[in-house]
Amino acid sequence: MASARFASGLSGVCLAVALPMVSAQVNADTTESRPAIKTNRWQEDWSVLANPTLRTAPLDSLKYISLSSDNPQTYLSLGSTLRERFEMNDASAFGTRNVARDRYLLQRFQVHADLHFNENWRVFTQLEDVRAYDKTTIGGADQNRTDLRLAFLEYTKKLGDNTFKARVGRQDFAFDLQRFISSRDGPNVRQSFDALWADWETGLWRFIAIASRPVQYQDERHFDDRSNHEFRFHMLRAERLVGGSNELSAYVGLYERDDASYLDASGAEHRNIFDARLGGAADGYDWDLEAMGQTGSVGAKSIRAWAAGSRVGYTFADISWTPRLGLQLDAASGDRNNGDGTLGTFNPLFPNGYYFSLGGYTGYANILHVKPSITIKPIAKLSIQTALGLQWRETTEDAVYVQPNIAVAGTAGQGSRWTGAYGQVRTDYAFTGNLSGAIEAVHYDVGQSVRDAGGHDSNYLGVELKLSW
Secondary structure, three states: OHHHHOOOOOOHHHHHHHOOOHHHHOOOOOOOOOOOOOOOHHHOOHHHHHOHHHOOOOOHHHHOEEOOOOOOOOEEEEEEEEEEEEEEEOOHHHHOOOOOOEEEEEEEEEEEEEEEOOOOEEEEEEEEEEEEEOOOOOOOOOOEEEEEEEEEEEEEEEEOOEEEEEEEEEEOOOOOOOOOEOOOOOOOOOOOEEEEEEEEEEOOEEEEEEEEEEEEOOOOOOOOOEEOOOEEEEEEEEEEEEOOOEEEEEEEEEEEEEEEEEOOEEEEEEEEEEEEEEEEEEOOEEEEEEEEEEEEEEOOEEEEEEEEEEEEEEEOOOOOOOOEEEEEEEEEOOOOOOOOOEEOOOOOOEOOOOOOOOOOOOOOOOEEEEEEEEEEOOOOOEEEEEEEEEEEOOOOOOOOEEOOOEEOOOOOOOOOOEEEEEEEEEEEEEOOOOEEEEEEEEEEEEOHHHHHOOOOOEEEEEEEEEEEO
16 A cells, blocks of 8 residues: 555655665654654654554653543654764865864764654654754854754644545654655754645555745754744655556646855745656666756746656575675766856755765766776665765866855866765664764765866765664
């Protein structure tokens, strides 16, 4: 049924391809066993602990606090997540901003309360305290002192084989491989939206409608985040299972900012979005194909932008360590004619840093990207991925971009299309269902165009531990 397959708005099959060890944490829950800890804590359902025989872990009395002797669906569940990540970076934007090598600790601490009034109504709240210790330059995604990250009211109603869901309040959402719409789990501060959400699940179909304002993170004092009244994002989306387990989806969206700035345009941005995706797996193969077109206007200029991404792979299930050979291809338009009436620079919307690497050296604009990889699993809880990324510009008239969508100064209209190559090694290990760790290293060898702009080869190292209860 679609309600089970698409329960999160995030493709489980394709996320497992993107982040191999996350799938070890995000296993499908069943009513016969304890639920698994999930990246998005609001997706967990601890009502199964109404059965006393499943309360086998410490503090289970706080994971399921019964509020009614008559209805097991009336309960309160508490939880927390602590993520510590040490990072070393040779500086953002390949050192073109004259920032010295940086070593720092990123800390994310979250606590949440999930209150279920009955089988139809719930309120979920989550507080977050995010710190960047000893970081030379602190950006908007690095630090956010104690604030309200999530607070929404949800209504769920089953009508025969169909399910209706609605949420209102501060929430997050992510779709597919999170190329363009993510909850931004890679950076330190996750992305939230003050939004209205509604969806209808029937048979193999799911229909979603969203009206939202992204949250504006202030970090001047506690509890100062607010809806960004100058920034709006809305969507209508349809999903369907085809051919058994293939996931086909399409959506139209509207992305608006009152004061946008690009290299060749500025002013009010009204960007229309058209996206389609197919993902699935069969007989050892896995695939995820997505394409997006963008129209609209920025100031007096019209928008004509596009992007396409694919990840395909084959897993040798009968070979020791079950190696997976993968190939990632990405392309996104740049602005080919500076000074004309059209802006061709693609806007990646709300990307997740995990998609390319945590180093932040690769943005999804004006890019041609080829990335072969191999992933092995020496033991059940350990995954090791090695990859080589090759990167060009779609046009030399536009700049080289780094995450999330930042132009490298001095590259637009200069040099060749070749941007550079990077090597990536990532190791994930699930110590337990509650504790996981990861190490990622990236070395980027820049091309001559970046060197001429004052950049240099760059290195990134991240070491992470995450404890969830």
